[in-house]
Amino acid sequence: MAGAVLLLLAGGLLSWYVGSLQRASLLDEIELKARQELDLYVSHLTGQLDRFAYLAPLLGDDFRLQSLLIAPNNVSQQDQVNRFLKHVATIAGALDVYLMDANGVTLAASNWQDELTFVGRNFSFRPYFSEAMQGRPGRYYALGTTSGRRGYYFSYPVGDVGKPLGVVVVKIDIDTLENAWRNKGTELIVTDPDGVIFVATRPEWRYRTLRPLQADVVARIRESRRYPVAELTPLHYELVKHLPSGVRELRVGEARGAGYIARAAEMPDAGWRVELLVSQEVIAPQVWQTRLFTMSMLMLLMTAVWLYAGRRRQQREREAERREAMQEALVELEDRVDRRTSDLTEANRLLRVEIENHERTQDELIQAAKLAALGQMAAGINHELNQPLAAIRTYADNARTYVTRENLEQAAWNLQQISELTQRMAQISGQLKVFSRKTTGQRIRVSLSACLDGALRIVRTRIDQASVELILDLPEQELFVAADMVQLEQVLVNLIGNACNALEGCPDKRIHVSARSDGDWVRVEVADNGPGIPSDHLQRIFDPFFTTSENGLGLGLSISHTIAQRLGASLTASNAAQGGAVFVLTLAAWR
Numbered sequence: 060m061a062g063a064v065l066l067l068l069a070g071g072l073l074s075w076y077v078g079s080l081q082r083a084s085l086l087d088e089i090e091l092k093a094r095q096e097l098d099l100y101v102s103h104l105t106g107q108l109d110r111f112a113y114l115a116p117l118l119g120d121d122f123r124l125q126s127l128l129i130a131p132n133n134v135s136q137q138d139q140v141n142r143f144l145k146h147v148a149t150i151a152g153a154l155d156v157y158l159m160d161a162n163g164v165t166l167a168a169s170n171w172q173d174e175l176t177f178v179g180r181n182f183s184f185r186p187y188f189s190e191a192m193q194g195r196p197g198r199y200y201a202l203g204t205t206s207g208r209r210g211y212y213f214s215y216p217v218g219d220v221g222k223p224l225g226v227v228v229v230k231i232d233i234d235t236l237e238n239a240w241r242n243k244g245t246e247l248i249v250t251d252p253d254g255v256i257f258v259a260t261r262p263e264w265r266y267r268t269l270r271p272l273q274a275d276v277v278a279r280i281r282e283s284r285r286y287p288v289a290e291l292t293p294l295h296y297e298l299v300k301h302l303p304s305g306v307r308e309l310r311v312g313e314a315r316g317a318g319y320i321a322r323a324a325e326m327p328d329a330g331w332r333v334e335l336l337v338s339q340e341v342i343a344p345q346v347w348q349t350r351l352f353t354m355s356m357l358m359l360l361m362t363a364v365w366l367y368a369g370r371r372r373q374q375r376e377r378e379a380e381r382r383e384a385m386q387e388a389l390v391e392l393e394d395r396v397d398r399r400t401s402d403l404t405e406a407n408r409l410l411r412v413e414i415e416n417h418e419r420t421q422d423e424l425i426q427a428a429k430l431a432a433l434g435q436m437a438a439g440i441n442h443e444l445n446q447p448l449a450a451i452r453t454y455a456d457n458a459r460t461y462v463t464r465e466n467l468e469q470a471a472w473n474l475q476q477i478s479e480l481t482q483r484m485a486q487i488s489g490q491l492k493v494f495s496r497k498t499t500g501q502r503i504r505v506s507l508s509a510c511l512d513g514a515l516r517i518v519r520t521r522i523d524q525a526s527v528e529l530i531l532d533l534p535e536q537e538l539f540v541a542a543d544m545v546q547l548e549q550v551l552v553n554l555i556g557n558a559c560n561a562l563e564g565c566p567d568k569r570i571h572v573s574a575r576s577d578g579d580w581v582r583v584e585v586a587d588n589g590p591g592i593p594s595d596h597l598q599r600i601f602d603p604f605f606t607t608s609e610n611g612l613g614l615g616l617s618i619s620h621t622i623a624q625r626l627g628a629s630l631t632a633s634n635a636a637q638g639g640a641v642f643v644l645t646l647a648a649w650r
């Protein structure tokens with residue numbers, strides 16, 4: 060609030076100052092104009108008067124006038140002089156030309172024919188008469204006593220200047236002097252040495268004085284009958300101040316009001332003072348207009364600045380709000396991220412638990428599958444073990460018989476056979492032990508052929524029983540893969556066992572097992588010439604518990620697939636063009 064008031068005040072002051080500057084420049088302008096106009100008017104006035112200055116001295120020398128003065132009663136002479144003076148007045152453009160004798164009585168005049176003629180009248184009271192009678196040219200301004208018109212008188216002694224016979228006077232009309240002046244807003248006054256205004260563009264100022272007159276001055280004026288009709292009251296003429304360059308500021312005519320800028324010039328010849336008054340009325344409105352304009356521009360500017368500042372403040376506030384909101388959003392976001400992170404960590408943990416469970420389940424499944432396979436193999440194993448057992452019994456019987464007959468050599472041979480057979484049985488049981496064992500699943504360097512041998516040892520009986528022709532196609536150079544021996548064996552057992560199952564009922568049974576090195580990989584193919592896999596089963600054979608056989612569990616392939624994945628290998632199934640299923644196990648080669 061205080062700031063606004065201060066600003067307004069400062070604005071006001073500035074406007075005031077600008078107005079004052081303009082006022083000064085306007086004053087300068089007016090002053091220049093006043094000087095020019097005044098010079099012009101003064102020279103015009105001087106010219107007007109000078110035009111007639113020679114006339115009186117010229118007439119003073121005229122013999123006709125002198126003759127009349129010498130013989131004033133000569134009527135014909137008077138008539139002649141009257142006509143001559145009228146003639147001169149007409150030609151020169153003077154108001155009146157007249158001749159007075161040494162007593163001031165008019166002997167002849169240009170207006171001799173007029174009703175109010177000067178002839179016979181005495182003007183000795185006029186100063187110009189006495190002046191001329193003393194041998195000097197006279198000049199005088201006065202209101203005509205007869206005509207009531209303002210006139211200017213030039214007088215001159217007639218005859219000898221040292222001892223004049225009379226006085227000749229040329230009177231010119233100066234009523235028209237003001238008429239030449241009709242400039243709007245500019246007034247003109249001409250004052251006599253007493254300070255009486257006798258020429259004024261404002262009629263009401265005429266015959267007013269610039270200052271109150273002393274009683275003796277008033278008496279003198281009255282005596283000279285200069286202004287017989289005028290009251291000669293003082294005019295309000297107040298000096299407000301002196302301005303630089305000789306100009307004054309005045310208040311004329313009325314105490315209030317705009318006042319004038321005045322410039323004066325002296326006319327020493329005539330004893331006049333001419334003053335030009337330029338109304339200040341034109342200045343004040345312009346100055347105020349400028350001040351108002353400046354003030355309104357300043358106000359406009361201030362309003363604009365104020366609005367702009369407001370806008371900026373609003374913007375800053377909005378910006379701060381936005382930043383705050385963003386900060387809040389950020390905190391909220393961080394919160395959410397924290398929450399989500401902890402959720403995710405929890406989910407991760409659960410997932411890990413799940414995976415562990417899953418792995419455990421898979422391990423269990425694998426184990427279960429192994430047990431299932433064991434069950435399936437039971438028959439084969441039974442056969443495998445029963446056969447040597449029967450043979451052992453026979454060899455034992457034989458041995459006992461040979462011991463009784465004391466044929467020790469034969470007995471020893473039979474015992475040797477028993478020993479060999481038990482060794483073979485131990486081998487079979489050892490194999491089973493390996494198969495039922497839980498493995499770590501660690502990948503180590505494994506010989507593919509050794510692994511295949513192990514697998515075949517388990518499924519050999521089944522192959523033989525089913526009269527399947529097994530074709531092995533391995534490269535000469537031994538192949539090593541990165542795998543777990545037991546698990547790889549299990550996969551191979553499953554694949555070969557499945558092939559045996561599929562070949563059941565086929566007239567010509569063949570299983571083709573091949574292996575090839577393929578860059579970083581080793582491809583093992585187990586193909587048979589059985590019925591193959593129906594296309595709608597292809598997608599599902601690796602699913603757990605998918606089976607088409609009555610005694611099957613549907614776990615073999617799913618376990619094999621899982622094992623392959625764990626070993627970083629892959630297991631795929633397809634049908635061969637010539638018929639039969641093809642299983643491809645792609646293992647990582649050992650480096």
Ligand code: ADP
Pocket residue numbers: 553557558560561587589590591592600605606607608610611612613614615616617640
């Ligand atoms: P199971 O042998 O107990 O049925 P698997 O998972 O080993 O379980 O096999 C799933 C199914 O895949 C089998 O039931 C069979 O239909 C099909 N299958 C597997 N191997 C072959 C093959 N060599 N030829 C044709 N079908 C096969």
